[in-house]
Amino acid sequence: MGIESLIVIVVIVSCLGLMVFTSYSIDMILLAGLAVLMVSGTLPVSEALSGFSNEGLLTVGALYVVAAGLRETGAVHYITQRVMGNTKTVKLAQLKIMSPVMLMSAFLNNTPIVAAFIPAIERWSKKTGIPVSKILIPLSYAAILGGTCTLIGTSTNLILNGLLIEEASTRSLGLFEPAWIGIPVAIAGFIYLFIFGDLLLPDRGSSMDTFKDPKEYTIEMIVEDKGLMDGQTVDEAGLRNLPGLFLTEIQRGERIIPAVGPYEKLIGSDRLIFTGIVDSIVDLQKSPGLMPATDQVFKLDSPRKERKLIEAVVSRSNPVVGRTIKEGGFRERYNAVVLAVSRSGERIDQKVGEITLKNGDVLLIEAHPNFIKQYRNAGDFYLVSAIEDSAPVTYEKSGLAIISLIAMVVLASTGILSMLESAFVAGGFLLLTGCFRYSQAVESIDWRVLIAIGSALGLGAALQYSGVAESMASGLLGFATGKPFIALALTYLITWLLTELITNNAAAVLVFPIVLSLAQSLGLDFMPFAMTIIVAASASFSTPVGYQTNLMVLGPGGYKYSDFLKIGLPLNLMIGVITVSLVPLIWSF
Structure with missing residues (x-):
C-alpha cells in the first residue's frame, strides 16, 4: 500500500472520528477532508470535484x-x-x-x-x-x-x-x-x-412549551363561504380547547352567539371572536377555511405570502394616538394592517378599526418585512419585533403545486x-x-446538505482512485469467500453502522466502492448489494444523528438520545433481517 493510499485512509478515518466525537458540522468536516486530498495532490481536482456534478x-x-x-x-x-x-x-x-x-x-x-x-x-x-x-x-x-x-x-x-x-x-x-x-x-x-x-x-411536549407569552389579543376571523370549515361544528373544525385561545362568541348577521358550545355548526360569513396569546393567533391565521375579518389586509401593496406578523408597541408620539385606527388612516400611513390590539390584558370589545389607540397599546400587525427596518428606530413605536414563522398562508395555488x-x-x-x-x-x-x-x-435549498453530499462523493472517489476500496474488499473476502449471503449481511451491517455514526449519504458513498470491489472479486452481480446499501443507509432509527429528519424532530419533540434507541433498535434489527432475506430472492447474485 503506497503513501497515497495511507493519506486517503488517514483523512477518511479522521473525518469519521470528527463526525462521531465532535460537534463540528458534517459538511465542514467532509469538505475539509476533500480539500486535504486535493491540496496534497493525492486526488486530482477533476476527481475530487466530480461529486458536485453528480446527477x-x-x-x-x-x-x-x-x-x-x-x-x-x-x-x-x-x-x-x-x-x-x-x-x-x-x-x-x-x-x-x-x-x-x-x-x-x-x-x-x-x-x-x-x-x-x-x-x-x-x-x-x-x-x-x-x-x-x-x-x-x-x-x-x-x-x-x-x-x-x-x-x-x-x-x-x-x-x-x-x-x-x-x-x-x-x-x-x-x-x-x-x-x-x-x-x-x-x-x-x-x-x-x-x-x-x-x-x-x-x-x-415540545422543548419550546415553557416559553409562552402571557400577553393576550382579541381578534376576529371570518368563516369562508364554502370553505373547509363551512358546515363543520366548532369541535370538528378544531376550534375548541385551543391552547391559550378562547372562542368567546360568534356573530351571525344581527345575532350574537355567546358561550359557544362544541356542537355549534359554523356557517359561511360567521364572524368569530377569539381572545388569546399570539402563538395561537398565528396558528389561527394559517387555518384553512378562516380569513381575517378586516378587508384591509387585501388592500396592502405587497402579496400576502410575502408578509409576516409583527408586534409593535405604540409610543406617545405616534400620530394615531387618541384617534381610532380607521380615522387615523393607519393602513395608508404605515402600509400595514392592525389585526388585533392588546391593552394591559383587558379585552377591547370593539371592532379593530373602531379602537382608539393609547400610549402603550401593543398592536398585532400584518405587513411586509420592510416595516421592521423602517420603524424599528422611529419615534412612532417603542418596540417593533417580527413573529417567526408567521407569514400568512394562501391556499389558492395549492392545487397547482400538487x-x-x-x-x-x-x-x-x-x-x-x-x-x-x-x-x-x-x-x-x-x-x-x-x-x-x-x-x-x-x-x-439546503446548501449544506448538498455540500456534504458532494464532498462525500469526492472521498468515495478517493477510495476507488487510490486502490483502498479494492484492498478493503480483499480483506472482507476472507469472511465471504463462496458465501454471498455472508457478503450481503456484512454489507448491510457495515452500511447501517456507518449510517448511525455519521450520515446516510456519507455512509452509502463510502461503502459503495468497497462493496463494488467485493462483488467483482466474488464474480457476483452488484445489484443485490446496491439494493442492500439503499435500505441499510436509510435504516437510521437507533440514533438521531444518522439521518437528518431524526435531528430535525429531536428538539421540537423534546426527545432524548435514549428515546431513539428504545424504539429504533428493534426496528433496525427487523428491517435488517427482512432485507438480507428478500433481496437475493428479487435480485439474484
Whole structure:
C-alpha cells in the first residue's frame, strides 16, 4: 500500500472520528477532508470535484424546490388538516400522519417533507392536546421508510443511482425498482410503529412549551363561504380547547352567539371572536377555511405570502394616538394592517378599526418585512419585533403545486424525461405560475446538505482512485469467500453502522466502492448489494444523528438520545433481517 493510499485512509478515518466525537458540522468536516486530498495532490481536482456534478446531487437540489412549492402554497398544511382532523387518540393520530407522509416521501425528498410537516403537526398538536413526542418520531420514521420505495424518495437513492450511472459495469435503477424491497420494509415498519409506537414513545411536549407569552389579543376571523370549515361544528373544525385561545362568541348577521358550545355548526360569513396569546393567533391565521375579518389586509401593496406578523408597541408620539385606527388612516400611513390590539390584558370589545389607540397599546400587525427596518428606530413605536414563522398562508395555488408533483412523477416514471429533467420542469412550473418567488426557491435549498453530499462523493472517489476500496474488499473476502449471503449481511451491517455514526449519504458513498470491489472479486452481480446499501443507509432509527429528519424532530419533540434507541433498535434489527432475506430472492447474485 503506497503513501497515497495511507493519506486517503488517514483523512477518511479522521473525518469519521470528527463526525462521531465532535460537534463540528458534517459538511465542514467532509469538505475539509476533500480539500486535504486535493491540496496534497493525492486526488486530482477533476476527481475530487466530480461529486458536485453528480446527477443525483443535482436532482436532490431540484426536489427541494418542488417541496418548497408544496409548503409555500399551503398544500402540506391543508393535507395535514384534512387528514388529521380532530383525532382524539394517539394510535389513530400516528396512523393518520404516517400514511400520507409515507406516500409523499416516496415521491419527494424526505428532508423538506418533514421540515414542512413539523410546524403543521405542532399546530395540530396544540389543538388536540396529543403530545408532539408521540407523533414526531413516527413522522420521521415514516418519511425514511416511504423514501426507500422509489428512486426519488430519498437523496441516498439518487446519489447511489448517480454512482451506478457513472460505473460502466452496472446499470441504473428504474423509478419504482426499489419498491420491490422498499414496500415490504415500509409495511413491516408501519405495523411495528402502529403496535408499539404509543407504548415506547415518551409523553413529552415540545422543548419550546415553557416559553409562552402571557400577553393576550382579541381578534376576529371570518368563516369562508364554502370553505373547509363551512358546515363543520366548532369541535370538528378544531376550534375548541385551543391552547391559550378562547372562542368567546360568534356573530351571525344581527345575532350574537355567546358561550359557544362544541356542537355549534359554523356557517359561511360567521364572524368569530377569539381572545388569546399570539402563538395561537398565528396558528389561527394559517387555518384553512378562516380569513381575517378586516378587508384591509387585501388592500396592502405587497402579496400576502410575502408578509409576516409583527408586534409593535405604540409610543406617545405616534400620530394615531387618541384617534381610532380607521380615522387615523393607519393602513395608508404605515402600509400595514392592525389585526388585533392588546391593552394591559383587558379585552377591547370593539371592532379593530373602531379602537382608539393609547400610549402603550401593543398592536398585532400584518405587513411586509420592510416595516421592521423602517420603524424599528422611529419615534412612532417603542418596540417593533417580527413573529417567526408567521407569514400568512394562501391556499389558492395549492392545487397547482400538487399538479406539478403528479406531473413530475408521471414524466419520470414513463421515461419521457429523466428524474433530473422532471424535477427541473416541476420547479420551473411552480416559479412561472407564481406559487413562490425565485428568492424563496433559492432559500429552500439546503446548501449544506448538498455540500456534504458532494464532498462525500469526492472521498468515495478517493477510495476507488487510490486502490483502498479494492484492498478493503480483499480483506472482507476472507469472511465471504463462496458465501454471498455472508457478503450481503456484512454489507448491510457495515452500511447501517456507518449510517448511525455519521450520515446516510456519507455512509452509502463510502461503502459503495468497497462493496463494488467485493462483488467483482466474488464474480457476483452488484445489484443485490446496491439494493442492500439503499435500505441499510436509510435504516437510521437507533440514533438521531444518522439521518437528518431524526435531528430535525429531536428538539421540537423534546426527545432524548435514549428515546431513539428504545424504539429504533428493534426496528433496525427487523428491517435488517427482512432485507438480507428478500433481496437475493428479487435480485439474484
